[in-house]
Amino acid sequence: MIPTKKHLERYHNYLINLPIFNNLNKEDLKPLFDTLQVRQFHKSEVVAFNSKEHSNLYINFDGLFKLTKIDERGDEIVLKIVDRKGMVSPMHFSPHYNVAADFVKNTTLFYFPQEAVAKAMALHHQFSLNIVQFLAESVQSLMLSAEVLQLKTAKEKVGWYLVHSKINATFTLPYSKSLTASYLGMQPESFSRALSELRKDGVILDNKKIRLDNGDELCTYCDPVTGSDCAFFKTPDCIHD
Amino acid sequence: MIPTKKHLERYHNYLINLPIFNNLNKEDLKPLFDTLQVRQFHKSEVVAFNSKEHSNLYINFDGLFKLTKIDERGDEIVLKIVDRKGMVSPMHFSPHYNVAADFVKNTTLFYFPQEAVAKAMALHHQFSLNIVQFLAESVQSLMLSAEVLQLKTAKEKVGWYLVHSKINATFTLPYSKSLTASYLGMQPESFSRALSELRKDGVILDNKKIRLDNGDELCTYCDPVTGSDCAFFKTPDCIHD
DNA sequence: TGTTTTTCTTGATCCAAATCAAGGGTTTGA
DNA sequence: TCAAACCCTTGATTTGGATCAAGAAAAACA
Structure with missing residues (x-):
C-alpha cells in the first residue's frame, strides 16, 4: 500500500512521538521517514516473521497481534503481545530463528527497512541510544516473563x-x-x-x-x-x- | 583490586579480541580501557546485581557464575549462565529489577562503568553497533529459552x-x-x-x-x-x- | 590414602495444571 | 432476529514432573 501525501504528513506526526524517536526532530528523521512502508494484515492471518524476509523494524499503527513460536506438536508460546505503538524488530533476529506474527485483529503495520534504520543510527547517535533502550527493555521484559512463567x-x-x-x-x-x-x-x-x-x-x-x-x-x-x-x-x- | 601495569597490558590484549570490541582498535579503546576495574568473587558468594549499585558492563575473565532470580518461597530461576568471556550488563536493567549473581566457582570479573561505556558509544559508532548486537543476542537467547522451557x-x-x-x-x-x-x-x-x-x-x-x-x-x-x-x-x- | 562432603541416581508418593467433556454465554453476521 | 460460531466456565480424570527419602558414586580435602 502506497500512502498518499496527506496521509504521510499525518503518519510522520504520529511517529515522531514514539519513544523510539525520543529527542530526535523531524529534519533528522526525514530520510528515515521517507523509507516508510505500510502494510495491512487481516484478523487470523499468520505470517512468518523471520529476519530473512522481514529484516525490518515494525511499528503497530493500529490493531493487535502476537509474536508466537509453534512447535511440531502444535503447542504455541506467546513471546510478545504487540499492541498499538508496540514494536518488533526481526532485523535483530538470527537468520535461522523462525517466529510467527499471529494477527488477533485487522492490523496496520508501519515498517522501515534494516538499511534505512542502520543509516539513521549512523547519522544520529541518539537514535542508536533509543534502539539500545528498546532492546534493553525487551531483554528486561523477557527476563520478567521467564520469572513469572517458571516460578x-x-x-x-x-x-x-x-x-x-x-x-x-x-x-x-x-x-x-x-x-x-x-x-x-x-x-x-x-x-x-x-x-x-x-x-x-x-x-x-x-x-x-x-x-x-x-x-x-x-x-x-x-x-x-x-x-x-x-x-x-x-x-x-x-x-x- | 588495582591491576598492575604489566597485568594491564595483558588484560588489554585479552579484551581486544572479545566480540564486543569487534572492528575497534586499541587506540580507539584506550580511554575506555583506562577505566577498567577488576573484582574477585569467591565460590558460593551471592551478590545482588541490580543497576543501582552495579550499573556497569561486566565481563567474565575467569570463573563461572549464574544470573538468577529468587522468589519469596526460595525457588530460583537461572536467567543466564555466564562462562568465561561471557558478559552481563546491569547498566541496561531497570533500576527496580533485582537479580543476583551466584558464583559457582571463584571468579574474576572485569568491568567498565556505565559512563565510560556511554562515552565510548558516543565516540565510536562501531561500539554502539556491538552493544546493539550483544543485546539482540540476549533477546534471541531469552526467546529461545522461553520456548525450550515452556514447550x-x-x-x-x-x-x-x-x-x-x-x-x-x-x-x-x-x-x-x-x-x-x-x-x-x-x-x-x-x-x-x-x-x-x-x-x-x-x-x-x-x-x-x-x-x-x-x-x-x-x-x-x-x-x-x-x-x-x-x-x-x-x-x-x-x-x- | 582414607575420610568427609557434595553430587547423582533410583524408588515411592503426591500434586498442580493439562486434558477431556459438556453446558452456558456472548458475539457475529446472514 | 435468529442461528452459527466462538469464548468462557465448571466438573471429572489424567499425568508429568516435583517432592520426599535413602543409598551410591564422585569429588574435595586433609
Missing part, C-alpha cells in the same frame, strides 16, 4: 497480570481471557479457575473491568518493576520498600 | 541441551548436572531420569563426555538456530531443510 502458580500468574493491567491500563483487562492465558503460558480453563480463586479474595473481573473490594487485594502479586509505575509505590501501603 | 518435555529439554553441547563444545557437558538442570528449569532428579531415558535411545553421558551409538540420535532435539553451527546443517542428514 509462579496459576493464581499468582493471573494476579500478577491483573496488577499489571491495574497499574498501566486503568483497571481493564486489555485482551481476551484466552489470549491473556496463552501469554501466561496456561490453558484457558486454568485461567478461569484462577480467576474464581481470586474472586473469593475480593478481586472481581466484571466484563474485563477489574473491581476490588478493598483496593489492595492485588498488591501481593505485584513486582517492583511493575510497581514502580504504581501511585502507591514505596508508600507505607506498598509491599516494596 | 519441551523433560527428555526434550535434556536432549536439546546436549545437542547444544555437542555442536558448540566438542561433545562435553560444560557444567555440572544440577546446574544444567536448573538452567533447564527442572529438578536434578528429573534431569537424571531424562538422561536414563536418552540412554535407552543410544545417548550415553560418560563422565560429562557425550557418546552416541549412531551419531544422529540427538538430531531430533536440535533447533535451527543451534543447528546452523552444525557441520551437517542443511545436508540430507539434517532435519532442517
